[in-house]
Amino acid sequence: EASYTLVQDGKLTVVAELGFAPFEYIDGDGNTVGFDVDMANEVASRLGLTCEFLPSQQFDTIVPMIKQGGKADVAVTAMTITDERLESVDFSDPYLASNQALITLASSDATEESLNADGMRITCQAGNTGEAWIRENLPNATVVPLADVTAGLMGVQTGRYNAMVVDLPVATNMLSQSFSDLKVAEEIPTGEQYGIAVSKDNPGLTKAISQALADMQSDGTMAQIETKWFGS
Numbered sequence: 001e002a003s004y005t006l007v008q009d010g011k012l013t014v015v016a017e018l019g020f021a022p023f024e025y026i027d028g029d030g031n032t033v034g035f036d037v038d039m040a041n042e043v044a045s046r047l048g049l050t051c052e053f054l055p056s057q058q059f060d061t062i063v064p065m066i067k068q069g070g071k072a073d074v075a076v077t078a079m080t081i082t083d084e085r086l087e088s089v090d091f092s093d094p095y096l097a098s099n100q101a102l103i104t105l106a107s108s109d110a111t112e113e114s115l116n117a118d119g120m121r122i123t124c125q126a127g128n129t130g131e132a133w134i135r136e137n138l139p140n141a142t143v144v145p146l147a148d149v150t151a152g153l154m155g156v157q158t159g160r161y162n163a164m165v166v167d168l169p170v171a172t173n174m175l176s177q178s179f180s181d182l183k184v185a186e187e188i189p190t191g192e193q194y195g196i197a198v199s200k201d202n203p204g205l206t207k208a209i210s211q212a213l214a215d216m217q218s219d220g221t222m223a224q225i226e227t228k229w230f231g232s
């Protein structure tokens, strides 16, 4: 275990895909902000570390980055704890529950049933749980995974795609910010849990992070961060 060299110089390197408001995104001043950013900074500070955010252009390359080690210590990127990912990385205890959203044009009357048909094009962020949901539940439609959530929403706006599936809190946030001609047509109760992904080589770090999260739950810090980003 002494050969494990991450968490160097007191820096916790955190990889995230920064197009996922309100969890992690770049604000108008160019700062990396969001629920996960505040939470990761607080966890790091309780471990005596400073976070350094490492942006990833894609979501689906993040698990491999953590798995191989050497590139980042952890992923904090609204990542759902799944059995498949647990084969490659460890996760902290869950820190937030989430669901998926089916997004269409506000003027559309499409439903889960009508979208599960030949010729329907459904977009999602590549490699995320929304993609897995579409493949399982809309098997007759064509799935079009993209790197960028905003590109998917713009494609629904222009009619290139009939719908998009993405995490519900992100849908709610991004639609209210800049996509008023889109709507959440259906909430999909997937009952996901977000966790912090850590290399399997670093069980001590996973344990320390889970302890910090538990402390933040019990002392009210997590509730403060939730109120800041989601309202009360």
Ligand code: GLN
Pocket: 017, 020, 059, 077, 078, 079, 080, 081, 125, 127, 128, 129, 130, 167, 192
């Ligand atoms: N929660 C989803 C997943 O884990 C989406 C995460 C993301 O795109 N940042 O797949």
